[in-house]
Amino acid sequence: MTQYFEKNEVFDRIRQDIGENDIVLYMKGTAVFPQCGFSAAVVQILQNIGVPFKDIDVLSEPGLGQGIKDFTNWPTTPQLYVKGEFIGGCDIVRELYASGDLEGLLYQKGLLKD
Amino acid sequence: MDAGTIEALIRAGLPDAEVEIDDVRGDGQHYAARVVSPQFRGLSRVEQHRLVFKALEGHIGQDIHALQLTTRSGDELSGE
Numbered sequence: 001m002t003q004y005f006e007k008n009e010v011f012d013r014i015r016q017d018i019g020e021n022d023i024v025l026y027m028k029g030t031a032v033f034p035q036c037g038f039s040a041a042v043v044q045i046l047q048n049i050g051v052p053f054k055d056i057d058v059l060s061e062p063g064l065g066q067g068i069k070d071f072t073n074w075p076t077t078p079q080l081y082v083k084g085e086f087i088g089g090c091d092i093v094r095e096l097y098a099s100g101d102l103e104g105l106l107y108q109k110g111l112l113k114d
Numbered sequence: 115m116d117a118g119t120i121e122a123l124i125r126a127g128l129p130d131a132e133v134e135i136d137d138v139r140g141d142g143q144h145y146a147a148r149v150v151s152p153q154f155r156g157l158s159r160v161e162q163h164r165l166v167f168k169a170l171e172g173h174i175g176q177d178i179h180a181l182q183l184t185t186r187s188g189d190e191l192s193g194e
Binding site: 087 | 167
């Protein structure tokens, strides 16, 4: 599996996206047209906080939907990445937002301007 | 998949867990689960959820359409 892991273009593409963008949301649909309630909920949270983020529609590219689940070892979307690190899916992002820890994390990583 | 089966699968993977399952929309597809287990101690939420997903391997996104998950280690003072 490791051999295949290296040569997998989807994984390379994911590494590139999460490497080049501070905040990446892998979701069904787009921020403007979310195709799933859980994805829409995370979009709403990020918009409430007011941080820019790159939305990536896993439905738009063959293999990306399963690829991101394999890459992250997480069985669902949405998936939120901050500075290349997996933060969580909808439940965890909601929990972090409710406790203020999400904004704390973003602030700590210099992504939240006062 | 029905709530009883989900609970049994989680217990099989986390024998010492307290498990509460709620069929959120009554459609047998959208569930909420609260899992409290000492095995979660010291783990991040992501790692805690991964343990539950491992117990439900192959079902999430298949015969369980959506699972809203809350995990606790049981020794949080404020229940957070």
